[in-house]
């Protein structure tokens with residue numbers, strides 16, 4: 001794996017991103033280390049979600065978009081022609097802002113990914129479902145109602161189910177786009193605890209509009225402003241001693 | 257000024273209520289008349305007899321079997337083709353002017369008079385493809401007629417699926433085909449079934465296009481059985497048989513001078529109307545059931 005270079009889970013080199021003629025990201029160069037939580041913060045519309053979606057190529061679903069520059073996952077440029085999207089997305093999972101469980105049973109939600117990737121054995125599927133639900137700290141709450149429709153769960157449970165569903169395909173990287181922004185404080189706390197558990201084994205990139213949340217869960221923080229990466233470094237430094245005045249203004253609440 | 261407005265308001269309200277009442281009453285009067293005339297005529301022998309020169313011996317056996325066979329062909333063709341077309345247009349078709357043109361025309365097709373479909377079918381199925389004046393031709397004709405309905409409802413059902421679901425499926429590394437097979441089609445089943453039932457309940461009452469392709473009005477035999485006594489035990493000969501259907505049978509009976517035949521027509525009408533109502537009720541039940549099962 002290590003071919004003389006540093007090993008980052010994710011990396012972007014001089015990346016520019018366009019929605020049609022509108023440029024949403026400008027020259028972003030950034031290295032995201034393995035098994036750490038990296039938070040992306042910045043005012044609404046500054047390009048955090050766009051940047052996050054680069055790494056599993058979800059931006060491809062939007063017509064008329066263009067990427068210039070290199071986006072590396074495990075040192076592989078994922079915008080090369082021969083990249084297998086199925087494999088990439090198996091490796092880089094995603095949790096969305098609005099929980100989006102399938103209108104299927106809890107079990108089938110979690111089982112969907114592994115089944116789509118060709119796992120047929122019932123025992124193996126059941127094992128993966130239980131393991132993923134335990135990882136997402138949901139197992140105890142749903143183990144007696146695995147056949148219940150997932151849409152009947154509470155908002156916080158639905159979001160943890162979506163995390164379990166993403167974990168079931170055994171990714172190494174988990175992209176989270178404001179995963180707790182629609183949740184109440186208790187459900188938010190559960191998600192945050194979960195993120196801190198998961199970072200033992202996963203590289204996590206989380207977009208958040210809550211600076212307290214970034215400060216609580218992340219090891220590294222990147223501050224975006226109007227499509228540019230203004231500052232990136234250890235969370236403790238960004239929040240106590242930022243080098244850029246705009247970062248300071250943002251985290252002290254002068255704008256947002 | 258104020259009084260004038262009030263008077264106009266009152267007049268308009270009275271007019272609307274009167275219009276509503278008259279149309280509802282007319283409808284009920286027609287149904288009541290049909291039922292009062294027709295219902296006493298319905299008995300076992302009416303259901304199981306062939307048409308006859310004698311009104312009191314005539315029945316609707318060949319017409320109901322014909323309707324059943326034609327509906328079967330219609331459904332077997334319109335359902336897969338309609339769903340496939342709807343899914344293609346929604347999920348696969350490139351978004352360009354050609355697609356838009358096709359989309360607009362499909363919606364317009366739903367409003368084309370059915371006799372036009374009959375003329376087209378006469379030219380295509382009967383003359384060009386030599387399928388004859390058969391159950392197969394009738395089924396294909398009616399399936400063309402209801403295809404727009406199936407396609408439009410399929411697309412509407414697909415469009416009701418939130419984008420969040422699509423994103424979740426793709427983010428798990430599923431392919432487009434897996435998205436369609438495991439999510440798009442299952443989640444839009446309710447809407448699709450409703451469209452199919454509504455389409456079939458329209459097709460079941462159609463007369464004009466079937467007369468155009470040359471359906472017979474007097475049939476005193478049944479189509480060949482689909483099951484035979486010798487190998488391979490199934491036969492598709494029935495597809496090529498001549499046929500009649502309930503509304504044509506009715507048409508035949510009302511056009512005779514004797515009032516006894518008019519009573520037969522009313523009785524067949526009651527049956528046809530009941531079938532249509534049951535189908536529409538079915539559509540409502542299907543929709544409610546799926547709405548409970550598939551929520552976002």
Ligand SMILES: Nc1ncnc2c1ncn2[C@@H]1O[C@H](COP(=O)(O)OP(=O)(O)O)[C@@H](O)[C@H]1O
Pocket residue numbers: 019022024042043044045046047048049050051062
């Ligand atoms: N689908 C889209 N089409 C066009 N412009 C978009 C689209 N999504 C986002 N943008 C634009 O790109 C910029 C960055 O958006 P986004 O990445 O969603 O910001 P953030 O997540 O930081 O709020 C915004 O100016 C937004 O208007």
Ligand SMILES: [Mg+2]
Pocket residue numbers: 048049050177207
């Ligand atoms: Mg965003």
